[in-house]
């Protein structure tokens with residue numbers, strides 16, 4: 001063979017991600033931010049010349065870059081970031097500075113020890129005027145010695161709740177000079193003489209955040225499917241108690257309570273997976289549109305990605321905990337894998353926009369739609385929000401036999417989202433009429449605004465699930481997935497029942513009907529549960545779980561796992577006689593006296 005094939009093509013994004021994932025686990029690694037945020041920023045925010053220079057080197061890993069935006073004092077409110085980048089036309093350089101303690105960059109992943117470059121978000125000053133936060137591509141460490149460059153203080157922020165294989169870091173600039181062209185110039189620009197050229201849309205600089213918010217949806221699907229795999233497999237091994245006295249101990253998966261705990265997580269995982277694919281396609285399409293000068297889809301993408309990010313991370317956090325508790329005492333052991341999966345997954349409730357803040361971003365979008373509805377405007381052929389303009393049935397019809405393709409269930413979700421959106425909009429208007437300014441009124445309505453977003457996102461997730469299952473042509477696969485769909489839809493109906501009952505849309509009888517449909521779905525899913533999770537084809541090394549092993553050999557391996565603990569290297573700990581042994585010996589001596 002002339003050229004032996006390389007094992008991994010490091011410039012191939014998919015190959016690299018797969019390789020990193022299987023070799024470095026799920027709790028992060030030194031290239032995470034480089035691949036997930038720095039490269040997307042270069043792709044979407046660097047101009048052609050900058051891309052030519054930076055992209056091949058980034059893909060080839062000639063440097064490692066991170067995304068340094070959050071500061072000790074501000075993460076959410078980007079307008080108040082304090083790091084400054086002041087343009088000096090004499091030298092055609094920007095001067096980066098961290099004027100206060102709170103301006104210290106804090107949290108960026110892989111900044112602590114690994115990265116030698118960073119995308120730095122800083123307030124751009126030129127010709128005496130501030131133009132808001134803009135991204136700069138800044139070298140932080142020497143390429144040979146890896147020591148911080150002059151004027152740069154950088155380090156690791158210390159252990160965290162989880163993801164401790166990621167070196168999240170801090171960073172300060174003391175009047176560090178960087179060339180004019182280190183500013184990302186695809187959208188906004190600073191000309192050599194210092195003139196500022198604004199972007200066509202002032203949030204295009206935020207596209208890397210939008211990318212991760214969209215990616216998180218599939219990430220949460222992954223976590224939920226992994227942890228429900230562990231819980232289903234273990235529950236099919238674990239025997240405890242009897243259902244029929246004298247008939248022998250049953251697998252705990254046969255208990256209805258156990259199924260009700262685990263199967264909805266499985267169903268939600270699938271729903272998130274399907275919506276995750278949708279939002280990623282929307283992201284790619286919108287970025288292509290932006291490249292072609294069309295920015296019209298940016299607000300829709302932003303609104304949907306924020307809402308999905310918040311809802312899916314929150315439900316994943318709750319679902320993971322249910323899976324852990326479903327595994328009883330062994331679920332609390334690190335051998336279960338749950339501590340690892342949980343601590344990684346819940347980070348996403350916070351990073352890339354704190355969840356409440358994200359829900360409120362989507363609500364801004366919903367309020368604009370409500371305003372248009374109240375003004376009598378027509379929908380704009382937008383698949384995601386048009387339903388808000390339509391009048392649905394006055395009464396819930398979920399218990400009708402003719403509910404083809406769950407139209408009546410979807411209409412119930414739509415009804416709730418429409419009512420919640422319009423009611424909170426009316427309250428916002430009313431409060432302003434009573435003298436509150438918009439921001440005060442907004443804060444007074446914030447909890448209800450978040451509810452509107454959740455109802456809207458629930459509608460989107462459910463509709464996507466129904467539409468995607470409808471497309472499946474293999475009837476045996478479709479039938480299994482339809483059971484999960486049934487569970488998902490009626491479970492979600494009961495989850496938002498208060499809202500549906502509140503205005504008399506749904507009756508108590510219909511609520512009971514939804515519960516009956518849940519129990520029916522649990523029964524249908526039970527015989528297929530293990531095959532369903534096996535079909536995801538997760539490798540044991542992904543699950544990190546003795547309880548979730550594919551071969552089901554739990555007990556023998558649990559014992560081996562415990563025996564391999566460092567504490568069990570010796571029967572007697574080396575310091576035993578110095579402390580506990582001594583204490584007991586002294587106590588025994590005293591009691592003899």
Ligand SMILES: CC/C=C\C/C=C\C/C=C\C/C=C\CCCCC(=O)SCCNC(=O)CCNC(=O)[C@H](O)C(C)(C)COP(=O)(O)OP(=O)(O)OC[C@H]1O[C@@H](n2cnc3c(N)ncnc32)[C@H](O)[C@@H]1OP(=O)(O)O
Nearest residue numbers: 036069075076078203206215216219220302351352353364
């Ligand atoms: C197995 C794998 C498992 C799971 C994970 C999967 C993938 C994850 C991969 C890797 C994860 C690893 C590590 C994690 C990395 C985390 C990195 C970070 O956290 S980076 C820092 C993230 N920071 C934030 O998200 C900050 C949150 N704040 C904001 O985004 C904004 O400030 C704001 C809250 C949205 C408000 O913006 P701002 O104050 O600037 O503006 P206004 O409120 O006045 O709004 C003005 C106007 O603009 C609209 N808007 C805001 N943002 C955007 C946007 N991005 N795009 C489009 N439009 C936007 C806003 O809605 C307003 O619109 P208007 O209503 O006025 O029309």
Ligand SMILES: Cc1cc2nc3c(=O)[nH]c(=O)nc-3n(C[C@H](O)[C@H](O)[C@H](O)COP(=O)(O)OP(=O)(O)OC[C@H]3O[C@@H](n4cnc5c(N)ncnc54)[C@H](O)[C@@H]3O)c2cc1C
Nearest residue numbers: 067068069070074075076107108109347351352353354356
């Ligand atoms: C694991 C992890 C990795 C991270 N990686 C990076 C990284 O690589 N790069 C980077 O730049 N950053 C990173 N971050 C930082 C992260 O993006 C921020 O922590 C996050 O955006 C939340 O911002 P905050 O910390 O300022 O929270 P705060 O805004 O201080 O939130 C505190 C509370 O205030 C509430 N709140 C704040 N503003 C409002 C509002 N307007 N309305 C209602 N409630 C509000 C929030 O809902 C929350 O309950 C990371 C964080 C974590 C945990």
